[in-house]
Amino acid sequence: MTATPLRALPVDQLRQRSSTKWRTYPEDVLPLFVAETDFPLADPITARLRTAVELGDTGYTPPDPGIKAAFAAYAGRRWGWSVDPKRVRSTCDVMMGVVEILRAALRPGDRVIVTPPVYPPFYDCVEEAGAVIERVPLLGGVESGWELDLAGIEAALRGGARAVLLCNPHNPTGTVHTQDSLARLAELAAEHGAIVVSDEIHGPLVQPGVDYTPFLTASPAAAEVGYAVTSASKAYNLAGLKCAVMVTAGDGPAAIVRGLPDEVEWRTGLFGAMAGVAAWDEASDGWLESLLAALDENRRLLADLLAEAIPAARYRMPEAGYLAWVDLRGLGWGDDPAGRVLKEARVAVNRGPTFGTEGAGHIRINLGCAPEVLREAVTRIAALTAA
Template identity: 30%
Template structure:
């Protein structure tokens, strides 16, 4: 089946967070007439097999409590084996209602108040906000910015672990917002350091199905099993198939003691099973959604190159390194705009809702994060708005 990602679907009449003008009152200072390229979901219609499976739930007419079945588990196991060349066992799989809540619950259960947690900035804001909200201290191991291509500072990574008695490290792979898909040798270096110093690892791999052709995703589960004893893999079909509203995430915990402890806690707070639509989203997506996903990645690939060509031809002073994964463009405006001028420029002049780089830490200074998982016409309009606004500045 050929999908049409150029179709513009009106989301303003829904409760979409991304398109919600009431939310703009607080997030974007009352500016409600903005073109939204911020929240990380796609403006594309979900794959027909997933919609069909959810229609069957509706047509049945009863939305009661549900339990995952063997097909649910098998679809997860088969998908990871086929798409990522990694083995997932049924006994490792734990349901949560989101990766962000899972990270919070892991921190609460496996670290103590006042413990130090390591993150790599610039990074998705909850990586810092969640530990702090749980009474933990956040220590930074900033990524190294090589003109938009980021690498890890391994020497600083180990030094921060030793100097601060780090208990847990949160990895983002692929990295949000910088778009890196970490190579196996990079992961092995940090894994060995964490193993040496007895540090828990949370590997957020929620964007791991959205990888472009020149890159290869390596899960932490592709590494040696010696690294599995303090490991939590956080993933989901929600980014992959644009079903974030189903609130369904998958946590893989290879160590039985850790898994049992975590599962027991989830049972105590009654976060035990996915909702009816979440179960169907997992099964239909992983079993029948691959054709849709391949077409989405091809479309996103074209969009990321469209941004690159547009900026090189019309705004060469703006630096943009092609992301290796995700549908998020990390764009450097530092040669044109100061951070204090960003808000007025994008909200008043360019009329675009984007994520400001400083939301991801001070290392994001000068950058914006732009979501290009949208029809080409919307993306082109946004870039033209930027171009025209910059032209007026000049």
């Protein structure tokens, strides 16, 4: 049975929120930029946090808040991934986990491969870890879809790069990398003595019918060279609560994560751990299915709206997530059209060039909203094409 799509909260209610999405711009701007969603929380999360507040349960995070076992159970249920809870550690958020792993596994000045267009903080976290960016852009585009440039990655590894920072599923394109591609990536890393750190925060948001492979399950080699870092925060809208997990399978990566300073784990937010346990509990699975149904409607709606109102725009529906990568180069609005969209249409979207030079002329649109909000946003942007 197809799940009933989750309904977004009314905009007037959303404007009472104090988060980045609703406090960055004036009220005449539709905020479709930062990756926050407009839906109510899953009931088990609300209930767990409400109980904590009523108890005044706002102290330090305990050594075992249940997040490791909760993730292991979730991974097994959703993806058939057998995770050893003893090889899971928590921290504040995914990018912090990435930084700490890179810092521990690499030497200062080592090169880390990224695959643009890609989530902008990837560039910052590599530098924070004392490493150097090596760019190997994705192959393909809107018509064919995107994929890892394995030949380019192999050349970079042969040239001395020591790590690959993978986005799986990929942000901003919404690409779900195939098992074959991931297995080959792992093989290349093993051949050249490199590691793969996989940001898998969008994993719960893969659409039904799309095969998703957590990197560590792609092959025996992937288990030996890989680190996965993920969180309930993206799918369940918990970014402000601060909890992510670092997961390993092979002995080498497990030793690296086990050796991280205790302070890395101390940074886990207590409310984040509570909410993560509730999100990953089976009781929240129905909510997730309804969210995916709503996102499926919106990704298809955007395709229809663009085809009708802005035919020069190019867009491929994401296989995962709620972030749409839209090519506006056909409109002749320059390398960074988000500025004009904000100023003249009063719609806030993410700037394409921040994802890499491959993002010139692109915008990223957040689909995690009510259909009527998405419709209004496209209507406003389309009006600029008639000006």
